[in-house]
Amino acid sequence: MSHTSTYAAKSNSSPLEPHSITRRSVRPKDVQISIEYCGVCHTDIHLVRNDWGMSNYPIVPGHEIVGKVTALGSEVDHLSLGQRVAVGCFVDSCRTCASCTADMEQYCLSGFTATYNSATEDPGGFTFGGYSKNIVVDQHFVLTIPKGLDPAGAAPLLCAGITTYSPLQHWGVKPGMKVGIIGLGGLGHMGVKFSHAMGAKTVMITTSQNKAADALRLGADEVLISTDPVAMQSKTGEFDFLLNTIPVPHDFNQYMPLLKVDGTMCIVGAVGPTAELNSGNLIFGRRSVAGSLVGGIKETQEMLDFCGKHNIVSEIEMIKISEINEAYERMIKSEVKYRFVIDMASLN
Amino acid sequence: MSHTSTYAAKSNSSPLEPHSITRRSVRPKDVQISIEYCGVCHTDIHLVRNDWGMSNYPIVPGHEIVGKVTALGSEVDHLSLGQRVAVGCFVDSCRTCASCTADMEQYCLSGFTATYNSATEDPGGFTFGGYSKNIVVDQHFVLTIPKGLDPAGAAPLLCAGITTYSPLQHWGVKPGMKVGIIGLGGLGHMGVKFSHAMGAKTVMITTSQNKAADALRLGADEVLISTDPVAMQSKTGEFDFLLNTIPVPHDFNQYMPLLKVDGTMCIVGAVGPTAELNSGNLIFGRRSVAGSLVGGIKETQEMLDFCGKHNIVSEIEMIKISEINEAYERMIKSEVKYRFVIDMASLN
Numbered sequence: 001m002s003h004t005s006t007y008a009a010k011s012n013s014s015p016l017e018p019h020s021i022t023r024r025s026v027r028p029k030d031v032q033i034s035i036e037y038c039g040v041c042h043t044d045i046h047l048v049r050n051d052w053g054m055s056n057y058p059i060v061p062g063h064e065i066v067g068k069v070t071a072l073g074s075e076v077d078h079l080s081l082g083q084r085v086a087v088g089c090f091v092d093s094c095r096t097c098a099s100c101t102a103d104m105e106q107y108c109l110s111g112f113t114a115t116y117n118s119a120t121e122d123p124g125g126f127t128f129g130g131y132s133k134n135i136v137v138d139q140h141f142v143l144t145i146p147k148g149l150d151p152a153g154a155a156p157l158l159c160a161g162i163t164t165y166s167p168l169q170h171w172g173v174k175p176g177m178k179v180g181i182i183g184l185g186g187l188g189h190m191g192v193k194f195s196h197a198m199g200a201k202t203v204m205i206t207t208s209q210n211k212a213a214d215a216l217r218l219g220a221d222e223v224l225i226s227t228d229p230v231a232m233q234s235k236t237g238e239f240d241f242l243l244n245t246i247p248v249p250h251d252f253n254q255y256m257p258l259l260k261v262d263g264t265m266c267i268v269g270a271v272g273p274t275a276e277l278n279s280g281n282l283i284f285g286r287r288s289v290a291g292s293l294v295g296g297i298k299e300t301q302e303m304l305d306f307c308g309k310h311n312i313v314s315e316i317e318m319i320k321i322s323e324i325n326e327a328y329e330r331m332i333k334s335e336v337k338y339r340f341v342i343d344m345a346s347l348n
Numbered sequence: 349m350s351h352t353s354t355y356a357a358k359s360n361s362s363p364l365e366p367h368s369i370t371r372r373s374v375r376p377k378d379v380q381i382s383i384e385y386c387g388v389c390h391t392d393i394h395l396v397r398n399d400w401g402m403s404n405y406p407i408v409p410g411h412e413i414v415g416k417v418t419a420l421g422s423e424v425d426h427l428s429l430g431q432r433v434a435v436g437c438f439v440d441s442c443r444t445c446a447s448c449t450a451d452m453e454q455y456c457l458s459g460f461t462a463t464y465n466s467a468t469e470d471p472g473g474f475t476f477g478g479y480s481k482n483i484v485v486d487q488h489f490v491l492t493i494p495k496g497l498d499p500a501g502a503a504p505l506l507c508a509g510i511t512t513y514s515p516l517q518h519w520g521v522k523p524g525m526k527v528g529i530i531g532l533g534g535l536g537h538m539g540v541k542f543s544h545a546m547g548a549k550t551v552m553i554t555t556s557q558n559k560a561a562d563a564l565r566l567g568a569d570e571v572l573i574s575t576d577p578v579a580m581q582s583k584t585g586e587f588d589f590l591l592n593t594i595p596v597p598h599d600f601n602q603y604m605p606l607l608k609v610d611g612t613m614c615i616v617g618a619v620g621p622t623a624e625l626n627s628g629n630l631i632f633g634r635r636s637v638a639g640s641l642v643g644g645i646k647e648t649q650e651m652l653d654f655c656g657k658h659n660i661v662s663e664i665e666m667i668k669i670s671e672i673n674e675a676y677e678r679m680i681k682s683e684v685k686y687r688f689v690i691d692m693a694s695l696n
Binding site: 287 | 446452612622627632638641
């Protein structure tokens with residue numbers, strides 16, 4: 001087991017020696033992973049900066065983890081040394097509640113153990129994430145990466161990927177359906193790829209005409225500019241499903257008339273107070289506004305296998321760990337297409 | 349065909365002679381109905397007072413209509429003279445769109461023709477509703493009242509009844525489920541009766557301890573006082589479905605944690621801007637907020653037959669037409685248990 005890891009501390013905190021953060025020893029059901037790549041998620045910024053008032057320093061962020069197995073506990077029999085594996089947003093759950101037994105650990109009724117910043121009996125008292133050389137995780141929460149899939153591009157699948165794949169699957173997206181992906185960023189670009197691969201007519205809905213060419217390249221059949229009221233009006237009642245990836249509070253009501261009767265808009269980006277709900281859009285068409293959180297372990301593996309079959313990875317910009325603070329600043333300005341991934345070989 | 353009808357005009361409008369409002373002649377597919385009873389809906393107040401800026405005076409309100417067949421067009425073969433029938437919230441639709449052909453005329457993509465205040469080629473230029481001695485309606489939009497059902501108590505089934513029955517059916521309420529009915533008024537009291545009759549464990553969720561005894565009498569298994577944070581907290585994650593009948597803007601977010609994973613709250617009372625949506629309640633549990641509007645003709649007949657089987661009618665207070673203005677004032681103060689019904693024999 002390596003003790004080497006890193007962290008991004010609140011800027012006004014005292015720096016800590018990396019050696020003060022340790023990983024637990026490999027237990028019978030554990031898998032030790034040498035991390036090759038870790039995606040950078042907006043959640044990392046929120047927790048590093050304590051935006052949600054729930055940060056436990058020192059933090060090692062990172063929950064889009066790809067690496068290779070370097071040690072296996074005595075009871076792990078479905079993985080092998082050197083195999084390429086992945087870890088996503090959580091590393092434990094109660095495993096007995098109605099959600100866990102239905103393969104929806106993300107909705108564990110006792111609350112899952114997040115990959116970082118969650119209380120645990122492990123050394124350090126809190127889980128430490130993927131901006132690190134190694135991680136030790138219970139086998140149930142270790143995914144496998146299909147052969148042939150670019151491992152760096154696969155890292156963001158563990159959060160941005162499953163966050164968009166899961167609702168598209170849950171609401172039955174398939175050929176013959178018309179799906180709108182609202183917002184083109186880390187989540188939205190994955191949503192376009194998945195919706196297209198699932199066979200739906202896929203429309204990128206964005207405020208920015210500048211993003212049109214990229215959206216079409218990623219697999220969108222059409223682009224709808226949401227600031228154009230005539231264009232929006234012309235699409236009234238056309239969509240079976242809308243995936244809303246906008247990461248900040250916004251007036252989601254404007255999208256609701258795009259839905260057919262019984263259509264659903266699922267919010268996966270903005271968390272918290274968003275805008276005043278106009279119930280008229282729901283009542284006059286039996287429409288729904290829903291939300292969705294990442295996906296369960298079984299579904300995450302299905303997503304990775306789907307990506308292997310369709311050769312889907314995230315569009316990424318690779319960075320060194322020393323560039324992480326600059327990357328955060330650029331993410332806040334939406335200056336990344338579409339996800340930063342840290343090459344963990346840069347951590348020495 | 350009778351020319352007798354009445355109207356409730358905006359208080360500052362000039363009165364019109366009842367005789368200036370006429371009904372169309374009976375056409376081959378029409379049914380003429382002598383109205384016995386008409387329920388009084390909150391919509392009547394809104395349109396009489398032009399609260400929504402869409403009223404076309406003179407208005408004859410009323411869309412909870414029960415009466416007897418007095419004339420049949422030559423092509424009507426499934427109804428007979430003297431049969432007890434009913435008319436609900438709409439009297440026509442395009443009949444060709446995706447909604448109409450799926451028996452969801454309430455979501456007609458061209459917009460249905462409301463039972464009153466809708467433009468039509470009929471005499472008067474607008475449809476006239478049930479505060480009248482007679483009405484002429486196309487057979488497709490005429491329902492039948494099961495024998496043995498109290499006709500006065502059945503009148504509110506045509507709006508308050510179907511508005512609550514339809515979402516309970518659509519979201520699959522059945523034995524083994526736990527359902528919350530939020531708000532105990534004209535809609536809520538029907539929701540309790542239906543949810544109970546469908547076999548679900550039914551909880552009345554109300555701000556008022558005073559309503560507890562009545563809720564239990566109507567069929568609720570429990571009462572949850574929504575202003576009691578300890579009681580609310582104790583029910584977290586217990587409900588499969590919530591039917592929200594509150595008729596005014598309100599903070600619906602407080603009810604969302606009551607839902608299980610994948611649970612839905614359906615709003616049927618408050619139409620329009622309601623409150624700021626907190627998407628966190630949706631995301632952390634894949635929950636939905638939905639809306640629903642009355643029901644289609646086929647489903648409305650199913651609802652009436654269900655009521656016949658289970659002997660379900662609305663709790664009503666019968667009034668004379670001369671008492672209508674007083675009734676409106678009492679409805680605004682929620683001083684009716686639970687629906688006013690006009691005895692149309694009082695109209696001379």
